Amino acid sequence: xxxxxxxxKDVAAAANVSRATAARALNxxxxxxxxxxxxxxxxxxxxxxxGNRIAQALRQGELPLIAFVPGDILxxxxxxxxxxLETELRAYQSNLIIAxxxxxxxLEQQVLTNILALNVKGIIVAxxxxxxxxxxxxxxxxxxxxxxxxxxxxxxxxxxxxxxxQQGAEEAVEFLIEHGHRRIAVIHDDxxxxxxxxxxxxxxxxxxxxxISFDETLVVESKSTISHAIDATIRLFHQENxxxxxxxxxxxxxxxxxxxxxxxxxKIPHEVSIIGFDDFDMxxxxxxxxxxxxxxxxxxxxxAIKMIMERIAGSQAPVKSIxxxxxxxxxxxxxxx
Amino acid sequence: xxxxxxxxKDVAAAANVSRATAARALNxxxxxxxxxxxxxxxxxxxxxxxGNRIAQALRQGELPLIAFVPGDILxxxxxxxxxxLETELRAYQSNLIIAxxxxxxxLEQQVLTNILALNVKGIIVAxxxxxxxxxxxxxxxxxxxxxxxxxxxxxxxxxxxxxxxQQGAEEAVEFLIEHGHRRIAVIHDDxxxxxxxxxxxxxxxxxxxxxISFDETLVVESKSTISHAIDATIRLFHQENxxxxxxxxxxxxxxxxxxxxxxxxxKIPHEVSIIGFDDFDMxxxxxxxxxxxxxxxxxxxxxAIKMIMERIAGSQAPVKSIxxxxxxxxxxxxxxx
DNA sequence: GTGAAAGCGCTAACAG
DNA sequence: CTGTTAGCGCTTTCAC
Numbered sequence: 001x002x003x004x005x006x007x008x009k010d011v012a013a014a015a016n017v018s019r020a021t022a023a024r025a026l027n028x029x030x031x032x033x034x035x036x037x038x039x040x041x042x043x044x045x046x047x048x049x050x051g052n053r054i055a056q057a058l059r060q061g062e063l064p065l066i067a068f069v070p071g072d073i074l075x076x077x078x079x080x081x082x083x084x085l086e087t088e089l090r091a092y093q094s095n096l097i098i099a100x101x102x103x104x105x106x107l108e109q110q111v112l113t114n115i116l117a118l119n120v121k122g123i124i125v126a127x128x129x130x131x132x133x134x135x136x137x138x139x140x141x142x143x144x145x146x147x148x149x150x151x152x153x154x155x156x157x158x159x160x161x162x163x164x165x166q167q168g169a170e171e172a173v174e175f176l177i178e179h180g181h182r183r184i185a186v187i188h189d190d191x192x193x194x195x196x197x198x199x200x201x202x203x204x205x206x207x208x209x210x211x212i213s214f215d216e217t218l219v220v221e222s223k224s225t226i227s228h229a230i231d232a233t234i235r236l237f238h239q240e241n242x243x244x245x246x247x248x249x250x251x252x253x254x255x256x257x258x259x260x261x262x263x264x265x266x267k268i269p270h271e272v273s274i275i276g277f278d279d280f281d282m283x284x285x286x287x288x289x290x291x292x293x294x295x296x297x298x299x300x301x302x303x304a305i306k307m308i309m310e311r312i313a314g315s316q317a318p319v320k321s322i323x324x325x326x327x328x329x330x331x332x333x334x335x336x337x
Numbered sequence: 338x339x340x341x342x343x344x345x346k347d348v349a350a351a352a353n354v355s356r357a358t359a360a361r362a363l364n365x366x367x368x369x370x371x372x373x374x375x376x377x378x379x380x381x382x383x384x385x386x387x388g389n390r391i392a393q394a395l396r397q398g399e400l401p402l403i404a405f406v407p408g409d410i411l412x413x414x415x416x417x418x419x420x421x422l423e424t425e426l427r428a429y430q431s432n433l434i435i436a437x438x439x440x441x442x443x444l445e446q447q448v449l450t451n452i453l454a455l456n457v458k459g460i461i462v463a464x465x466x467x468x469x470x471x472x473x474x475x476x477x478x479x480x481x482x483x484x485x486x487x488x489x490x491x492x493x494x495x496x497x498x499x500x501x502x503q504q505g506a507e508e509a510v511e512f513l514i515e516h517g518h519r520r521i522a523v524i525h526d527d528x529x530x531x532x533x534x535x536x537x538x539x540x541x542x543x544x545x546x547x548x549i550s551f552d553e554t555l556v557v558e559s560k561s562t563i564s565h566a567i568d569a570t571i572r573l574f575h576q577e578n579x580x581x582x583x584x585x586x587x588x589x590x591x592x593x594x595x596x597x598x599x600x601x602x603x604k605i606p607h608e609v610s611i612i613g614f615d616d617f618d619m620x621x622x623x624x625x626x627x628x629x630x631x632x633x634x635x636x637x638x639x640x641a642i643k644m645i646m647e648r649i650a651g652s653q654a655p656v657k658s659i660x661x662x663x664x665x666x667x668x669x670x671x672x673x674x
Numbered sequence: 675g676t677g678a679a680a681g682c683g684c685t686a687a688c689a690g
Numbered sequence: 691c692t693g694t695t696a697g698c699g700c701t702t703t704c705a706c
Contacts, residue, residue: 007683018693023685030686031691048475053454054394055683058698063391063400063455065434073423079416086410086437095434095451097402100423114432117390118400138385226618259622281563282619285596344699355677360701367702368675392699395682 006047014043026051057119064094066308067115069108069125071150071193072100075224075252077278077297078126081149084301085124092309094121101128103190103224109135116144122308126150130194145311147304151194152321159307159320163295165195168326169202169247170209172275172293175328176245177210180337181273184212185243187232187253189224199249199277217241222253229256230263237264244337245273251280254290269335279329288332296324343384351380363388394456401431403645404452406445406462408487408530409437412561412589414615414634415463418486421638422461429646431458438465440527440561446472453481459645463487467531482648484641488531489658496644496657500632502532505663506539506584507546509612509630512665513582514547517674518610522555522580524569524590536586536614554578559590566593567600574601581674582610588617591627606672616666625669633661 012022017036024030025040026049032040043049057063068085070078078100086096099115101108108128112135115123122145127136132153139146140158148160176184186203188196200219207214217239222232229248233256236243248254254276258268266272269288276283279294307320349359354373361367362377363386369377380386394400405422407415415437423433436452438445445465449472452460459482464473469490476483477495485497513521523540525533537556544551554576559569566585570593573580585591591613595605603609606625613620616631644657 008685009683019684020686020694021692024692027685033691036692050450051454052456052683054391054400054456055698056685057391058395058683058700059685061698065455067432072420073410073416074420076413076416079410079413082435083409083411083437086435090447093451095404095436095455097432098419098423098435099432100420110427113387114430117388118402118432119389119391255618255622259619262622262624281592282596282622285592285599285619286622287599345701346699356700357678357702358676361676364701370675373675389699392682393701395684395699396701398682 006049007052008049010047011040011044011049014047015039062119062121064092065097065118065120066094066305067097067099067118067120067123069111069115069123070098070100071103071126071128072224073098075250076280077150077251080297081301081304084298085305088302088305101126103128103193105129105133105192109133112136112139121145121312122147124149124304124308127153127156127194129192130154130197131192132156145308147308147311149300149304151196151198153194157319159311161300161303161307161322161324162195163324163326165198165326166202166205168293168295168328169199169249169277170206171202171326171328172277173203173206173247174209175291175330176247176273176275176334177206177212179245179273179334181245182212183215183218183241183243184245184247185218185220185236186247186249187220187222187229187236187257188249189222189253191221196249203247215241218243222256224250224252226252226256226259229253230260233257233260234264237266243272245275245334248274248276251276251278251292254278254280254292255282258286258290269333273334273337275334277326284331286333290333291331292329293326294329295326299324343386344389345386347384348377348381348386351384352376399456399458401429402434402455402457403431403642404434404436404455404457404460406448406452406460407435407437408440408463408465409561410435412587413617414487414588417634418638418641421635422642425639425642429642438463440465440530442466442470442529446470449473449476458482458649459484461486461641461645464490464493464531466529467491467534468529469493482645484645484648486637486641488535490531494656496648498637498640498644498659498661499532500661500663502535502663503539503542505630505632505665506536506586506614507543508539508663508665509614510540510543510584511546512628512667513584513610513612513671514543514549516582516610516671518582519549520552520555520578520580521549521582521584522557522573523584523586524557524559524566524573524594525586526559526561526590528558533586540584552578555580559593561587561589563589563593563596566590567597570594570597571601574603580609582612582671585611585613588613588615588629591615591617591629592619595623595627606670610671610674612671621668623670627670628668629666630663631666632663636661
């Protein structure tokens with residue numbers, strides 16, 4: 001690793017100046033003689049000097065690193081956000097560390113500990129639990145730059161970005177009810193996740209508004225993967241009490257449900273109607289196209305960076321809580337019954 | 338940031354020992370008195386000592402960080418790999434930095450420079466260019482732990498993992514030809530990407546084998562996103578010379594083509610047959626299901642970690658080049674003509 | 675068994 | 691304008 005060992009000292013020696021001068025020339029601060037600066041630049045170029053951010057960080061306290069802790073990077077919702085974070089961070093010369101919590105509170109703990117030891121500048125997290133974990137609380141107490149997205153644990157006071165999960169879900173289910181549906185199933189992932197909990201609350205609220213009794217046999221839990229959702233859907237349709245409509249709480253589960261229905265030979269929308277939370281790439285491919293509740297995914301990443309950079313810059317402003325509206329996109333997967 | 342300032346010195350003071358002893362107790366090496374060790378551990382716990390990997394790294398030369406430079410994390414192919422890398426790295430207490438090159442050589446340069454300054458332990462990259470870039474060559478010269486995946490620039494001698502792009506593409510196109518197709522379109526992304534170049538070579542080879550002349554009006558370039566592929570497909574079908582079959586060189590473009598064909602009202606497989614490179618989540622949803630050439634995506638991440646960890650451990654073994662076979666999964670999107 | 679001390683590569687206050 | 695100097699927090703000989 002020859003080039004790794006090119007240090008500021010080497011450059012300074014080659015340019016015949018002190019390390020301080022070399023540093024000033026390279027980083028462009030303070031007074032440096034034109035000629036000396038030039039010599040330094042040439043020497044640095046020739047030696048292939050790359051600098052060492054670790055040493056810099058040790059002095060300055062932190063690395064140009066932001067951590068992102070999503071539920072699972074495989075979920076298109078999170079990979080879109082990761083992509084946007086990455087893009088935005090380029091402007092700040094910072095890099096993105098990604099460490100999924102796999103919707104597991106234990107793992108989230110580990111992951112956070114790991115990340116904190118790196119002295120990252122800030123953390124953007126989609127917490128696995130809907131309860132305050134000691135870890136997260138500690139971060140807030142310490143005023144660590146932190147932005148929570150997608151879901152906010154009960155009582156956690158920090159900058160956060162969410163969508164209107166409950167009202168959105170309510171609207172979606174209402175829409176099904178207006179089309180005459182009464183036996184509406186919901187396929188959801190772990191209800192310890194705050195966003196899921198809220199979406200389920202919206203589901204129950206819609207039923208309640210219309211005095212439809214809650215039937216727990218129509219509520220099936222899955223993991224947020226296509227294959228788990230396929231299994232969940234098959235389970236749902238293997239029981240006596242079949243639904244006339246399905247509401248899925250995220251796009252991976254919508255895809256799973258769709259795939260399962262196809263295998264089961266259940267026709268959409270004639271035999272079952274469906275609405276999914278979160279739009280997805282192939283929603284307009286099927287015939288009929290799938291009705292969804294879309295969320296403005298592309299707004300989340302850029303806003304998260306804006307918020308965290310403000311905190312990193314030292315903002316003491318009161319906690320910001322941004323909630324985006326969801327939007328029902330009516331396509332053809334819901335039929336009057 | 339109170340807790341951030343808990344340093345080894347603080348712990349040592351609280352435990353009434355020297356920093357050296359505290360370090361020994363905490364990291365479990367060298368001789369430490371049982372009782373002293375206990376005092377240190379208690380103090381560390383009480384103060385919430387987290388350690389500082391930056392300082393550690395400065396001494397030891399590197400951070401427990403591996404960088405992944407994919408084409409674009411939005412592509413499911415890469416997000417699957419990212420997910421697997423992350424999972425594997427947990428066993429090594431290392432974190433993953435993700436910085437996409439967006440299939441842009443310039444950007445890749447920047448990104449690599451950025452990452453190298455962090456003294457990461459190793460880099461896993463899907464190079465944007467099919468030519469050796471000076472950056473990458475330099476890394477190899479310096480024996481920097483490096484694993485190239487998905488595509489190998491011409492003449493780059495380093496550990497790499499690919500799939501049999503050319504032969505796979507050839508097989509797919511042969512399959513179309515066997516079904517009587519002669520006007521076979523290909524929708525591909527930037528041919529400067531080595532894997533794309535090889536897939537195109539396979540396409541041309543298949544035509545040549547069967548003495549079908551190459552028709553450049555059937556070759557359309559897109560970017561690897563759904564929306565660009567939609568446009569490309571529409572362009573393709575707006576010209577005189579329409580294809581009877583389409584071969585797409587990655588899954589995002591397959592999805593785009595599918596969506597476009599639906600909009601255009603072109604029926605699969607009766608009006609056009611299609612085969613896509615890389616399997617995808619909704620391939621079995623449509624009727625007919627989509628025939629694809631699948632690659633063993635889930636093998637790539639774990640193997641890449643294995644390879645890079647060997648290099649990090651200092652292996653001087655000769656360069657390894659692993660090529661996985663692709664597999665034609667025949668479903669229903671190709672019809673005899 | 676434990677402490678003192680040197681130093682990883684860099685920056686920044688201070689003195690010229 | 692430039693050099694000297696003192697660390698950032700940690701590990702690791704080397705003495706005791």
